[in-house]
Structures are given as structure tokens and as C-alpha cells.
Amino acid sequence: MTLELTLVRHGATDWNGAGRWQGWTDTPLGVLGEEQAHRLAARLAGHSYDAACSSDLSRAVRTAELVRPGAPLILDVRLRELNFGQFEGVTTEDVLHDPTYHDWQRDPWNLPAPGGGESLRGVGERLHDWAQELPDGQVLAVSHGAAIRALLCVLFGWPSRPVPGYVLPFAYQLAHTSVTRLSRKDGRWTLHTYNDHAHLE
Template sequence: MTLLTLVRHGQTDWNLARRIQGTTDIPLNETGRDDARRAAAALADERYDAIYASPLVRAQQTAEIIADELGLGSPALTRGLRERTFGEGEGMLVEDYLKTWSDWTSAVPGAETLEEVRERALDSLERIVRASRRRSAPRAESIIVVSHGGVIRSLLMHVSGGSLPRVGDSLHNGSVHRFVAEPGTLRLLETIPV
């Protein structure tokens, strides 16, 4: 068993403006750095063995702040944890995106589907878990993974059979979701208030 704690990156200026970032590389703003520190404080009572992050700068910066606050080594970067590619929707204001394509599951030219995001994220998490088992067998490891709203949303939908997140639920910057990974299985344990 491996405990995976997924954290959404802190706020960026594009989050604040409600602009779709996708794989556009936008850094944290000051509120985003505070989000990362709050996430670290919420995680401080547990032991963690490693930290991983998406290679996008907002996730890297969040992971570096958390690692520093918790005394962990530098985050390992994992490409499969990057945000969903939004194709022609990238850079648009959310309001304009929804006017153009009506919802988040529409076929946007050049965009990844939520299923594609889920599959690459699950593949990355499985590689992280395999590496954890090699390092720690037979002891269970606890790992922090800093990623993005689209990735975490796709994983929540996967483990809940589509019932989570509920319609209208938003995954806040710095939000924390704890999963248990066992061979062939990923399940949600809890969402930790931040």
C-alpha cells in the first residue's frame, strides 16, 4: 500500500483572472505561495517519504515550498502529472470558453479529453507507486504529489465512478486529496480542509 496525497498547485494570476492555463507555464503569485504554505501546514502532522510534481512551474513552485516547509528533498518531476492540454481553449477566459464550447467535455480542437488525462495520470501514479515499493518494501510509503485541477478532477471522477466532484464543486488552489494505491486499485480516503 502507498499513501498518495495529491495537492493542487497554488494560485496564479491566470487563476485569479479565471483564464484557462492548461499547459501554458504561468508562475505562482503571492497568494499562490501562501496556498502552498497552507497546504504544507495541513500536511505537517504526517510523515512523508517523497514529493513529486508536474513539470509546469506553478506545480514545481508549490512542491518546492511544501518540500522546504516539511523538510523533504527536492521534488521529482513527472510529465504525466501536467495539466490538461486545452488546445484552442488555452488562454481564454472561462466565461468565453464555456460560451464557445458549452462544457468541459466538449471536443475542443487540440485539447486532451478527460479520459486521456486520467490515463496518463494513472500511468504516472503507478510508476511512482512501483518506485515506492522498490524503495520501501515491506513498509508503506507516504508520497505527496503536486498537480493540477484537471488531473485531480479526472482522478476523483475515476475513483468515484463519476459521482465526484459534484456538479458545481470547485477544486481550490492548494486543495489536498488523499488516496490509497494498492496493486491495480486507487481509492479516495479523504479531502483535507486547507
């Protein structure tokens, strides 16, 4: 038997548009995010899933509800975004002037964000624990940008290193409501599609 896992990043929020870091802050979808989710729903309308899961943060929950209207939804805190600690609600422009940010950026994969935040490794490992528990079948899950990429780093050994001009150590971007498809067979994971956002083009 095989698990077919479809990972979706939530739709955009007003904080995304303002360059403000959300993390565990519970921000709602913006108008653009609602439109993105409707477009994804139309794209996935002919596909059936055995289960639908979501982070418990409202921007993810709302995305899942729009993509799979009326379907039962399993909420799991392990699908949450990276906890940015003291940087929650701060803009990228402002955080660049904070010396504690630059200290964290030396190794954000292993160092927790200051002020009670998480490391990216910790995020990847909690999502990995969640994914390993999934039963075989077709599963749709809505999560967050850093969280999905951290999971892929854990599953496939992708590198995590500083990228000039970007606040997270990922050289690969992930669009809002993009689709990333994986499968697990006999304990082995395979990546089939990454950052597919054709419905937005």
C-alpha cells in the same frame, strides 16, 4: 505493503484570479498562491514522505518546493493539467461566445479540446498510468484541478456530466492547495480525504 498518496492542487495564479484558462500554459504562482503554499507547508511540517512528485509546470513545481523545502522533487509530465487546446489563455466569459466550445462541451470527457487539446478521459488515464507505477510508501504529489478530478473519475468511476454554470463536467470542486488522500493496497484504491483545505480557513 500500502501506498499512501497525498495529492495537492497547486496554489492560485493570477490567471486563476482572472478566470483565464491555463492548461499547459506555464504560469507562475501569484502572491495568493505563495501564501496558500506556505500555509499548507506549516500544516504538513510534521509529516514525512518517501517521495515528492510534481507536474513539470512552474505553478506546481513552486508549490511543491514551498511545501517540501529542500526535498528532492520528481517531475513528471503526466501530472500536467488538461491541455485546453485553442482555449488556453481565454477567459471563461469569452469562451462562452465560442461555438466550438459548445461543441466540445457536448462530451468533454471523450472529445479532445479543439486546437490540439486533450479529452478529460485522456488526462485521467495518463495520471492513472502514473499512479499505478508508484511504489508502496508515502508519496506527496502536486498536480492540477481538472487532472486530479479526472484521475478520481478513472479510479472510482465517478460520473462526468455537464454542470450548469460550470465549464468542466465535475459537480465537485477542488480548492487551491487542497489535500486529497488515497491509498492502494493489493491493487485496490481507497479514497480517504477529498478537497481538504482547512489550512486556508
